[in-house]
Amino acid sequence: MAAAWAKIGSQTKTAREVSGDWINSTLDELAPPFVPFAAWWDQEADRRRQLRTPDNLKALLDAQRKHNSARATAASAKAQQATARNGSRNPLNGARRAAAKSVRGAREQQRNARAELRKAQANYPTTLAVRAAQVHAAHGVPAAVATAALGSPWPVSASAAAVALQVGGLFLGRRRVTVCLPDDLSAEERQLVARLDPSHWVQHADDRGLGGTVTTPAEVTPGGIRCEVRLDGTWTVKGLNDRMESVRALLGARTGLRIRATSGQRGGWAVLTLSTRSAAEGVSSLWTPDRIPADPLVMSLGLDTETGDEVLVPFDERLLVSGASGTGKSWSTRPLLGAAHLRGDLVLIDGKGEEANIWEPICRTAVERDEVEDVVDQAHAEMTRRKRDMKARRISVWDGPQLTVLVDEGQVVLAMISNDKERLQRLIELSSLGRSRGVVLWWATQYPITDGSAPGVHKLIAPNLLTRFSLRVAGTTQAQVALDDCAHYAPQQIPADRAHRGHGYLKGYGPRMIRTWTLDDAGVSALPPKAWEFGGRAEVPAPAPDPAERPALQLLKGGDFLLAPPAAPAEAEVEPAKLPGGKHREPVLRAVAAGSTSVTAVAKATGINKGNVSRTVAALIDAGELHKAADGTLTTTSTEETA
Template sequence: MDFAAAWSKIGTSTKTAREFSAERINKTTEAVGRELDLIAPAFAPFAARWDAEADRRRQLRTPEHLKALLAAQREHNAARSVERQASAQRRIARKESKNPLASARRAARTADKAARSHRQAAKADLNAAKKNYPMTLRQLAIRVHATHVVPAGIASYAMSTAHDWTMWPGLTSAGLIALNAGALALGRRKVAVVVDDDASAEERQLMERLHPTYWVEHAPDRGLSGTVTTPPALDPGGIRCEIRLDGTWTVKTLSDKADSIRALLGARTALRMRITSASRGGWAVLTLATRSAAANVSSLWTPDRIPADPLLMSLGLDTETGDEVLVPFDERLLVSGASGTGKSWSFRPMMATAHLRGDLLLIDGKGEEANIWEAVCRVAVEPDEITDAVDEAHAEMNRRKRDMKARGISVWDGRQLTVVIDEGQVILAAIQRDKERLQRLIELSSLGRSRGVVLWWATQYPVTDGSAPGVHKLIAPNLLTRFSLRVAGTTQAQVALDDCAHYAPHQIPEGREYRGHGYLKGYGPRLLRTWTLDDDGVRGLPKSLWWGSGSGPAPVAAPEAPAERPALRLVKAEGDFLLAPPAPAVPAAEVPAQRTEAETAVLDAVRAAGGPVRQKDVVDASGLAKGTVSKTVTKLVKAGELNKAEDGTLTLAAPAAGEVSA
């Protein structure tokens, strides 16, 4: 047997067991410590009140107050002695004379009253001196427990027999003393603030002041008595701490004290602070945005950001959690933001998503964005372009309605047409007197979604009233998805986020670092950082121009066929059909171009009428926009294919005399 190996093995096993036992003890100690840390804030108010009272008593116990107390005690003892003597003399006077009006009895009675009054005054002075020089809180507790134990113990002993006698009062008092000491120990417990190594000096200071011991001690000075914090934690989005609300405190009243909280913490004025409800009643959550969870993620948008779900699109990142925020793709949208807040850059990724997934029509009231998008999608800037775009989008919506009815479906299943209004204030100012087109724009917002025509609205002035509204009051209620960057004030915030205006987008700090940051209605008051797309990114998108049915530029004419043998035509002369020589060649400039879809539709509508027809009836029969029909009719009249009478009716032009189709 190898004794050395056996001994080594035994020693190793013993050492491992010891290490295991020590590790287990350490884990148990840490677990108990964590539990005590969680319980400690609940006893912090009790310990704070105890220490405050003890400190008050300690400060009053000065030598001057002690001298006053001793003097008051001497005076009170002397007054009691004089009172006893006067009372004795009064009794003697009563015995010596039966006459209550005797001078001796009256003198004794007067002296007794004076002595009694002097004793009462001395007693009041003594009580005041005792208040100015009170006993310590520990002495008071000992006297209270002694007053409870001694009489109760004697009574318990007297009423019990030898068989059932127990010292219940003593045990009760001892239990109360232990409970009092334990509560003080927990309330005075210094909870360790866990701070990450990468925490800044500002974050360390804020977390120290959010510590329950500091908060409970200094909160009453700021009018926050009755609130207790829990140990703060450092999250990716900043510092997060829960606050217990005692008494009549509510989350709203605590929010109204935001300035007092900022002063208590010594936080910067520009530091964003948010107070919200916790997951349970009687608690609030305080969040300090000392950092952003999106700081290390590039904000540049690429097509890879398009979600796999065709009904969603990516808006940006949550600055507190770092999660990606998705919004409905097929929902009507309102984007608000004052000048310089990054509205155009934030809007571009969503427009690019709409362009890559379907058709995009940009109606730009100012024109700057159109300069970038005109090479990618169809844009409308000039007044006639804007009116044509509105007419064609409305006509497309009605065309899809007829198609859906013919196919028996309730929701459009084809490509989505996204109509983007950039700077709604300018668009509304341009068409506010054109009631017909304004009504079509309103119908696009209310009727277009189920037909695959979705309206997105962007404005710097999210107001519905006044002489220059940024969004029409009948359009705004239909824009259910709302995102707002920084706006001018509370009025704009109300329209921008509707019932979520308390997110306060008007309080987003100014500065370049907050461009593209805003709030999403219904998501919660957490700041979002949107994706951005620069000019080169827009130019890199594939070109796809949408034109309404029968609209758009005329197709290029097909190249001329090679020269062939001239065709012969029949000419009727005096009852006989003779072969006529070929007609002279028409110059290339006079050859009519191939008809467009709009021209074909207008000619078919006039031909189907079988006689003179009004232009309004042609619009209804062809399904084209009014402006498109007007332009097409003018072109066909000039080409000689339509005749327009003085009353405005249209007829097909008669063929040339002498020609008969073979």
């Protein structure tokens, strides 16, 4: 029995606690709108209380005495005037004139005494509680009489509701909101939460020019501190952002703390976010192939530092990545390159050359001018070949593997080909026409500008790069190109410390910072090698026959003609550049014959760029002049036959 009663009692207690929690939470939600009213009430009551000093009371009593005396004098003068009028009907009578002058002087004295009395009453005001009781009595008594006379409860009910509204507003406005805060709050976060409390905010908002704004109880999220702000009067979210320095001063926040205001879920409200934490903390930023999404149309960019959610971007969309030197731009693009390499073909055009040192054994790279020119030409030719293939198969979108071309650093690459109008046009066409044909251009630059003598991205290429991600940039001009109509995310204000390397904003995602994945040198070297080469052949029309080389006609007896046999053609000397392997053919063959058995060894022996050596070796293998063994060893055909 005792156990049963204990069980019943524990359940009843639990229900009571749940009910109490619900009531407290409801009152907490209702309290913020009444905080300004309670603050005004307390401020006005305190003002009145401070004015009720003994000196002001003495002045009030003197003013009342003078006012009473002036009223008595005015009444006596009025009586004397009435007596004088009764004694004589002549308005010019001396007694009537003297009485009228006395009345005017008494009235002037009464007006002055009344003004002094009002001033004294203002200096020694009635307490606010007494004034409120007087006001409620002024409408309560007539309401009670009206209810009794009309037999309707509405007059007295409306009066009682007004009293209840005032009392309830004061109760809710003065109520200390209960906020459940985590135990792991830092001293800085506790200070900020305390100063975001509605009671503290309202008391100090006017001093900072923020009067008309009221906060709600702060909430600590994995991304920092978040609270809503009610915007009264003419306040807007933009206006609150313009006064962000005043907000920082009111909260006493450190200069490096990121604070921003965004639109709330309804009009007249803003959301204030203080990035005291990062939801990405504790999660490794190292990228592995396991992070490639199952959906082939998207790829993972990084983590939202406020929510901890994974941020995905289109895989088959043209991309612009911007970031000043030292912001982690190369590290941020490596995971995207890894996804492009594993899903299809990747070509890296590296204007500076350092990044190509890591990717050269893995994919097709281009650093030198001739390599860049070859890659642009071949990528454009591949785009044209796919167009013909799609037309023959009657499809509108390429259904094969995607060829991704990354240009990094864009300013250097544009400087290489700026005077070559044909190749520059091919690069522009890659950005505008390649997407539907499975040739996608990605662009990375430290200088996201389109004007001037050294732009980081061409003004005809930038509009085609719809997906834009920006790390920290130099200024507002760069931010405008980097994020287009989302430049108000202010990537130029990202802290320049090491902790914020690889952090940036994605156009259209919202002003929430993203921490990108990173891929180190060892991770790049672990990717499977796969170098893309253009597989098509240029269509060269057959030359028209030379009239001088046409067969001669020989006249026979009887008027017939005999077609003379053509003369034996002279052996034309073949130019070295037209032989398999081109101009590097002979040096490569000599190096292999001398014992160089790999592309690296041949490049070292001849001094020719490794990319050119690789293409020359491939051409000679196709022509049968070189042989590549299963282990990758190179030998000349003559050596192979001798062996």
